[in-house]
Amino acid sequence: MKNILFIGFMGCGKSTLARDFARESGRVFIDSDTLIEMQFNLSVSEIFATFGEEVFRQEEQKMAYFLAQLKGICIATGGGFINVKDLDKIGFCVYLRASFEYLKNRLNKEEIAKRPLFYEEEKARNLYNSRINLYEKKANLILDIENQSVESLIDELKKRIK
Numbered sequence: 610m611k612n613i614l615f616i617g618f619m620g621c622g623k624s625t626l627a628r629d630f631a632r633e634s635g636r637v638f639i640d641s642d643t644l645i646e647m648q649f650n651l652s653v654s655e656i657f658a659t660f661g662e663e664v665f666r667q668e669e670q671k672m673a674y675f676l677a678q679l680k681g682i683c684i685a686t687g688g689g690f691i692n693v694k695d696l697d698k699i700g701f702c703v704y705l706r707a708s709f710e711y712l713k714n715r716l717n718k719e720e721i722a723k724r725p726l727f728y729e730e731e732k733a734r735n736l737y738n739s740r741i742n743l744y745e746k747k748a749n750l751i752l753d754i755e756n757q758s759v760e761s762l763i764d765e766l767k768k769r770i771k
């Protein structure tokens with residue numbers, strides 16, 4: 610069974626869909642941000658505040674090399690994971706696509722507090738604009754998620770991925 614990676618900007622629901630699709634397809638669910646948090650015993654925000662973004666990105670690269678050795682897993686990635694080397698060697702990338710406005714409206718204060726790169730809306734918007742082409746380029750499958758229920762997205766995935 611091939612690995613499935615869920616990619617896309619913050620707030621697009623990568624963890625929810627990866628977890629549900631893992632269960633539906635008999636794969637093991639892994640969240641790259643959670644693995645990094647466990648490694649440091651700190652939250653992503655704390656890692657950014659204590660060590661800086663650069664260290665977090667190095668950890669993402671380490672996780673990418675580790676994940677590339679596994680088979681039959683469903684991976685929720687962080688929004689910046691698409692910049693790791695050899696992403697395509699890890700597995701089949703599903704891009705959960707939505708507009709910036711839509712994603713922004715989905716994130717409440719508590720969810721924004723967990724995401725240092727979303728603290729300032731204008732910066733987040735610029736980051737979104739700088740990444741959208743890359744998400745599309747790296748994607749093996751694009752799902753437009755706006756106003757779609759989790760159930761309908763899972764049904765679509767079941768049709769498209771074996």
Ligand code: S3P
Pocket residue numbers: 617618619620623642653686687688689690723724725726
């Ligand atoms: C980031 C997205 C976050 C997390 C970190 C950096 C990004 O994950 O990895 O805050 O660079 O877009 P989510 O996409 O799950 O919010």
